[in-house]
Amino acid sequence: MTTQALPAGRIPMAVKLGYTAFMAILVPVYWHHYGPTNFLYFCDVALFLTLAGVWLETPLLISLPAVGILASQALWLLDFVFELAGGQLTGMTAYMFDEARPLYLRGLSLFHGWLPILLVYLVMRSGYDRRALWLWTAIAWVLVWISFLFLPAPSANHGIAPVNVNYVWGFSDVAPxxxxxxxxxxxxxxxxxxxxxxxxxxxxxxxxxxxxxAR
Structure with missing residues (x-):
């Protein structure tokens, strides 16, 4: 049985303002430390789509990041727990324990943990638009090709600058x-x-x- 979405205007203003305040901090900080190419990661694109979605309350804008990052961010959380326990699963959260990165910068990256929860909440409030699967897939595939053709490959001396964006060269930032x-x-x-x-x-x-x- 198909259920209908709740009426429009159901996303609380506190959620809108809180999320907007977070983005107002994250964007200039990330731009300063990582540069603009960092915003081509899937998870960062999801941040901007979510920002538009919470204000416009458009189911498609909310459904896109939900279908796009819920699974990968669940893996991020699992990997982070492994790292906290002294182990390693995929290594994708190793940067969270890199002391070369300021603590506040790593703290901002904790959005990987709470954004999936927020997206589930938003989808339950606005409804899931089934078009999101294919539209997000198209967006992701374009980002893959941009990352592969134009952005830096893995390098042992890359510092904290983004390389191997969206894992187009493998799972390591050190070597393809x-x-x-x-x-x-x-x-x-x-x-x-x-x-x-x-x-x-x-x-x-x-x-x-x-x-x-229904549209």
């Missing part, structure tokens, strides 16, 4: 993967993003979240 040719890796990543990360979340949201109002 050597399992397969680079283009094969990019093609594999594009398929894996859809099949492993986006499609399962889409099916869950379609099953358990209210449906967005």
């Amino acid at each position: 993967q050597s399992w397969m040719p680079p283009l094969a890796w990019v093609a594999t990543e594009m398929i894996a993003l859809l099949v492993v990360l986006y499609l399962p979340v889409h099916l869950l949201l379609r099953r358990y979240a209210p449906a967005a109002p």
Whole structure:
């Protein structure tokens, strides 16, 4: 049975203002330390879509980051717990324990932990727009190609500057993967993003979240 979304205007002003204040801090700080290319990460694109979504209360704008990052941010959280316990799962959160990065900068990155919770809340308030799966996939694939063709590859001496954005060269920021040719890796990543990360979340949201109002 398909349920309908709650009426418009259901996102509290406190949520809108609190999230906007966070973005007003994060954007200039990230720009200063990381530069503009950092905002091409999937999770950072999701931040801006969420900002637009909370103010416009448009189900599609909220559904896009929800279907796009819920799975990957769950993995981020799991990896972070492993790192806190002294172990390592994927290494994707190792930067959170890098003392070369100021503590406040690492603290801002904790949004990876609470943003998925906020997105689930927002989707339940506004409804899930099923178009989000294919539109987000298209956005992600464009970002993959931009990252691969124009942004820096892994480097042992990159400091905190963004390299290997969106993991288009493998899982390491120090050296490219050597399992397969680079283009094969990019093609594999594009398929894996859809099949492993986006499609399962889409099916869950379609099953358990209210449906967005009919267009």
